Amino acid sequence: TQLLEQSPQFLSIQEGENLTVYCNSSSVFSSLQWYRQEPGEGPVLLVTVVTGGEVKKLKRLTFQFGDARKDSSLHITAAQTGDTGLYLCAPNTGNQFYFGTGTSLTVIP
Amino acid sequence: DTAVSQTPKYLVTQMGNDKSIKCEQNLGHDTMYWYKQDSKKFLKIMFSYNNKELIINETVPNRFSPKSPDKAHLNLHINSLELGDSAVYFCASSPLWSGGRTGELFFGEGSRLTVL
Numbered sequence: 686t687q688l689l690e691q692s693p694q695f696l697s698i699q700e701g702e703n704l705t706v707y708c709n710s711s712s713v714f715s716s717l718q719w720y721r722q723e724p725g726e727g728p729v730l731l732v733t734v735v736t737g738g739e740v741k742k743l744k745r746l747t748f749q750f751g752d753a754r755k756d757s758s759l760h761i762t763a764a765q766t767g768d769t770g771l772y773l774c775a776p777n778t779g780n781q782f783y784f785g786t787g788t789s790l791t792v793i794p
Numbered sequence: 795d796t797a798v799s800q801t802p803k804y805l806v807t808q809m810g811n812d813k814s815i816k817c818e819q820n821l822g823h824d825t826m827y828w829y830k831q832d833s834k835k836f837l838k839i840m841f842s843y844n845n846k847e848l849i850i851n852e853t854v855p856n857r858f859s860p861k862s863p864d865k866a867h868l869n870l871h872i873n874s875l876e877l878g879d880s881a882v883y884f885c886a887s888s889p890l891w892s893g894g895r896t897g898e899l900f901f902g903e904g905s906r907l908t909v910l
Contacts, residue, residue: 727901727903
């Protein structure tokens, strides 16, 4: 099982602030996914990044895959209360879906 | 219609009992999974089935036995429940991986198991 460290583990910010969360590994991945899990629900896919250095935007969320394809970041601009949830990264290794340790984000109104 | 559905959503039981959680997906996917999410929110894969065949079996006590009667169903049976089995169990499905294709996991809502 690969070890995928996510940081920070917990993050509590005011509405309107910006934030960045990280997903780091010592392994190289062909692609990586980000999921968000809201309280009481299962994780839902946000994005898949495939190419080293790739940047993808989803409204106020910006995802980047590291040049070496070992790490990724998620930046949220002007956070809203609806962004509250657990953010999980998961590398693609065939059909073996392992997840990172997660970042629990709380956006305070 | 719910894409991946699990039952029951909540399960409270005594130590030593045997219980089952059922999962069904109507997405036509070939691969299904069971994950365990502990109190620290760490999501850990337990099992994966591809078209009724077991393809991933992580280090899980043999008290846990998955059963896939067909590719749309993957049930989880747990014998002799222990306190440490308390967690949220998630079922998921994904399309068949085929070299270079990046699949997506579709999760159920989870089954919260509490062992007293």
